[in-house]
Amino acid sequence: MKTKNFNTKSLKLAAAAAVVLSLTACGGASPQAGAVAPTYELTEKTAAPTGELDKLSWSLYAEPYSLDYAYAFDFPDNQVLANTCESLLRLNPDMSVSPGLATKFENPTPTTWVYTIRENVKFHDGSTMGADDVVASLKRHLDPAVGSFWYSAFANVKSIKKTSTNQVTVTTTKPDAILNESLSGAPGVIESAAFLKKAGGDYGNANGGVNCTGPFELKDWRSGEKLSFERFDGYWDTKNAAKAKELEFVVMTDPVARVNAFKSGEIDGGWMPPANAIGELDASGAGKVYFGTNSAVQSLIVTNTQGPLGNPEVRKALLMSIDRTGLVAAAEAGYAKRTNALSAESVWGAADEATQQAAFGELTDYPYDVEAAAKIIQEQGVAGQEITITTAPMGNNFAVVAQATAAAAESIGLKAVINTVTPNAYTALFSDPEARKGTDLVYTNWYLSIGDPLEMFSILRTGDFSNYGNFSDAAYDKTVNEALGTLDTDKRFAKSARAQKILNEDLPWLPLYEVPTILWMNDKITGASPSVNHLYYPWAAQIGAK
Known part of the structure; x- marks a missing residue:
């Protein structure tokens, strides 16, 4: 539904009231003036379990769009898929990469990657994985009929061939610095070639299912309710x-219901519990909240460059009108930090100290300054023009960011409409151009799948699938393409720092803040690593009884 348009003063008051109500909805308290931001420590791994579980129940804030790895592009999809389907490589909690379904990966020439395929690995139907399955799985990303959401990861791929009984060679048209790492995520998932052919158009949905190699086998998918899995006793990795x-996995779109289910023990755990409920959850004595490495930045995606936000000066004005420090307190209960970058600091670990400093320390800051921002709006001649902010009832942060952004826009002379859609409709915004029509801004918690910022920068090149606002800058494209073709780590990250600076100047997306990965587990279970790698690593297999 859409909210009405208010005058500046009344909308500011309404937004402030909405913030307070949202913060108290789950029992949290609104931030007090001068309150000290909460402190937290990152946990690498929770205590090892001492026993097995008959059943592990987990919450999802939305139903997966698909379990077809070609379309698994969001948190619900990938946190489920990671436990039943596996990739050629594994993404570790520290964002490094190690062998997975491939025991070895080699780069004999700048344009060749050779993968040795693990032997004696069984699919859930009992058939044995081979090089033909690897070729068929990877080639789907190149098939226009499939329309893979991960096509950009394969943009430079020339061929994917079986080169021996258990060897597959990927050849690229030019050096590609992040292709290999990308195969530790959804782009590298391996499915049975025979099953792909048999399932056809139903592959990955509630009717067709999947047939992969992971530690859990899909048994039932009740659309809108839950997905049920059983332990796969033929799993190759006996140590895990x-x-x-x-x-x-239980679909629970209401954040209040999720928190109550955590406290009551109805649900054993969940990723991304509402930040404003962290204090309440910790105080419940029913379990513990953990914080871990994240690769995400919370941003506002400009999806319509035909409206007023097509002007970079207007985008700057809007960012300056948002009190991002206050937003961290109101939207995330202080469990976040304001940023001017579209990439998280965690994915710059391979860069030298000077490059990291340049990537973040040399960025232009956009301080909270309503008066200066309003002046820009007048100078650009867009006063009174309307923007639509699309959001969904998926957590306190969604509501607060939408209200705060609307209030900020109105405060500098723009008009703002909030369009609230269902969680599933919100997910569709990231895959369906038709769903984005009529929307100017979308709030996102955008994570990277690898430990390299180039994954973020590559999607904002002209014409990329995830370049939702059709941002186009020749100098930017040139810089990113050069970085992607640079295998020397230091030189590549230096070019990435330049790309980050261009985004900071043009603001195709408006960076808000960074948050840690947040995990809730009740006091009966343990074993998970609270890292963003849970989107591509079989994390649920690690969890057992305390």
Whole structure:
């Protein structure tokens, strides 16, 4: 539904009231003036379990769009898929990469990657994985009929061929610095070639299902309710065999209901609990909240460059009108930090100290200054023009960011409309151009799948699938393409720092803040690593009884 347009003063008051109400909805308290921001420590890994579980129940804030790895592009999809389908490589908690379904990966020439395929790996139907399955799985990303959301990861791929009984060679048209790392995520998932052919158009949905190699096997998908899995006893990685006999994902779109289910023990755990409920959850004595490495930045995506936000000066004015420090307190209860970058600091670990400093320390800051921002709006001749902010009822942060952005826009002379859609409709915004029509801004918690900022920068090149606002800058494209073709780490990150600076100047997306990965587990379970790698690593297999 859409909110009405208010005059500047009344909308500011309404937004402030909405912030306070949202913060108290889950029992949290609104931030007090001068309050000290909460402190937290990152946990690398929780205590090892001492026993098995008959059943592990987990919450999802939305139903997966698909379990077809070609379309798994969001948090619900990938946190489920990671436990039943595996990739050629594994993404570790520190964002490094190690062998997975490939025991070895080599780069004999700048344009060649050779993968040795693990032997004696079984799919859930009992058939044996081979090089033909790897070729068929990877080639789907190149098939226009499939329309893979991960096509950009394969943009430089010339061929994917079986070069021996258990060897696959990927050849690129030019050096590609992040292709190999990308195969530790959804782009590298391996499915049975025979099953892909048999399932056809139903592959990955509630009717067709999947048939992969992971520690859990899909047994039932009740659309809108839950997905049920059983432990796969034929799993190849016996050291990481599942501790739970059954795994159930319950779709719970209401954040209040999720928190109550955590406290009551109805649900054992969940990723991304509402930040404003962290104090309440910790105080409940029913379990613990953990914080871990994240690769995400919370941003506002400009999806319509035909409206007023097509002007970079207007985008700057809007960012200056948002009190991002206050937003961290109101939207995330202080469990975040304001940023001017579209990439998280965690994905710059391979860069030298000077490059990291340049990537973040040399960025232009856009301080909170309503008066200066309003002046820009007048000078650009867009006063009174309307923007639509699309959001969904998926957590306190969504509501607060939408209200705060609307209030900020109105405060500098723009008009603002908030369009609230269902969680599933919100997910569709990131895959369907038709769904984005009529929307100017979308709030996103955009994570990277690898430990390299180039994944972020590559999607904002002209014409990329995830370049939702059709941002186009020749100098930017040139810089990113050069970085992607640079295999020397230091030189590549230096070019990435330049790309980050261009984004900081043009603001195709408006960076707001960074948050840690947040995990809730009740006091009956343990074992998970609270890292963003849970989107591509079989994390649920690690969890067992305390």
